Amino acid sequence: MAATGELPPDGEQWGLELKWDGVRVIAHASAGGVQATGRRGGDVTSRYPELSALTDLLPGHDVVLDGEVVAFEEGRPSFERLQRRMHVTRPDPRLIREVPVRYVIFDLLFLDGHVLYDVPYADRRSLLDELDLAAAGPVEVPPYLHGGDTAQVDELLAFTREQHLEGLLAKRLASPYRPGRRVDFWLKVKNFMTREVVICGWKPGKGRREGGVGSLLLGEYDVKGQLGFVGHVGTGFSDRALDDLYELLWPLRRLTSPYDDPVPREFARDAQWVEPRLVGEVAYSARTREGRLRFPSWRGLRDDKDPLEVTSEQ
Numbered sequence: 001m002a003a004t005g006e007l008p009p010d011g012e013q014w015g016l017e018l019k020w021d022g023v024r025v026i027a028h029a030s031a032g033g034v035q036a037t038g039r040r041g042g043d044v045t046s047r048y049p050e051l052s053a054l055t056d057l058l059p060g061h062d063v064v065l066d067g068e069v070v071a072f073e074e075g076r077p078s079f080e081r082l083q084r085r086m087h088v089t090r091p092d093p094r095l096i097r098e099v100p101v102r103y104v105i106f107d108l109l110f111l112d113g114h115v116l117y118d119v120p121y122a123d124r125r126s127l128l129d130e131l132d133l134a135a136a137g138p139v140e141v142p143p144y145l146h147g148g149d150t151a152q153v154d155e156l157l158a159f160t161r162e163q164h165l166e167g168l169l170a171k172r173l174a175s176p177y178r179p180g181r182r183v184d185f186w187l188k189v190k191n192f193m194t195r196e197v198v199i200c201g202w203k204p205g206k207g208r209r210e211g212g213v214g215s216l217l218l219g220e221y222d223v224k225g226q227l228g229f230v231g232h233v234g235t236g237f238s239d240r241a242l243d244d245l246y247e248l249l250w251p252l253r254r255l256t257s258p259y260d261d262p263v264p265r266e267f268a269r270d271a272q273w274v275e276p277r278l279v280g281e282v283a284y285s286a287r288t289r290e291g292r293l294r295f296p297s298w299r300g301l302r303d304d305k306d307p308l309e310v311t312s313e314q
Helices: 049-057 079-086 093-098 121-130 150-162 239-252
Strands: 002-004 014-018 023-030 033-038 063-070 102-111 167-172 183-190 193-204 213-221 227-233 272-274 279-284 297-301
Touching: 014 121, 014 150, 023 049, 023 102, 033 049, 049 102, 063 079, 079 093, 079 239, 079 297, 102 121, 150 167, 193 227, 193 239, 213 239, 213 279, 239 272, 239 297
Parallel strands: 002 183
Antiparallel strands: 014 167, 023 033, 023 063, 063 102, 167 183, 193 213, 193 272, 193 279, 213 227, 279 297
16 A cells, blocks of 8 residues: 655656556456455455456466556546446446446556566566556556656646646555555655545535435544544535435434544534444545544545544554
8 A cells, every 4th residue: 555645756766657546456367257356355346347358358367456446537537437336236237338447457466376576566567568458448557657757757747637636656666565554665646635534424414405414424543443523524425426325324323423532512413423334535625733624525435445444544
């Protein structure tokens, strides 16, 4: 896992990739078919039948790939659009046509009997390029940029901002692959800040939102495992997203607050509390001294995240 940081000064030692706005998927492709797992280790093969194309695209190979499933809209990754697919266990043909996804591959972890974790990133990418998957069907292997060319780096950063993309991933060319560990030789360079949050309740809607969710009450765990209040979010929702959230939250209702400390009265008043089982993602501008998120905007649910992983150390 990548740490958040700035572009490193020794750019010639790093490779730069676009940060794709999707969900992480590890895919094992062999003559026997394709098996896909999400970030938490759950089987997501049936959610994304497009990945079955890997068997035909890699005849005679046994590989494990790391990448993201991405839904595009007008040529740009759309996390909101992907929401329609990522929670459906077995999508029907109509949904697959309406919301097609692509598997954007950025690493090769296993190739024909050889584990590649300790092989340098640049060499893993060379082996991945030799598989000739650059743009084949629902699969894509975008090239990475060597960070030593300052002009090209500036151009790439400007492109991500113009297209409202989340930013870049910088990976040290000599770095190994370390699954499940946050490492400083992979860096997230963001155009805007995002983070996961635990949904702890909602405030009733008003006006056209009356009878449903008006805003969500958000939380995160501290280093001691205590669930704390980090604010609320009431923007960034589509009507459909609010309806879907209401259906998911209603069965999780509870009588008391799930937070370990009292919530400010203006947020606790009329709140409907829920069991802290769902994780979402928000964009935000900054954090206050009290740790509250400033101007958060909803981006979507993250069922690939465990609530206990949503900590202040993000």
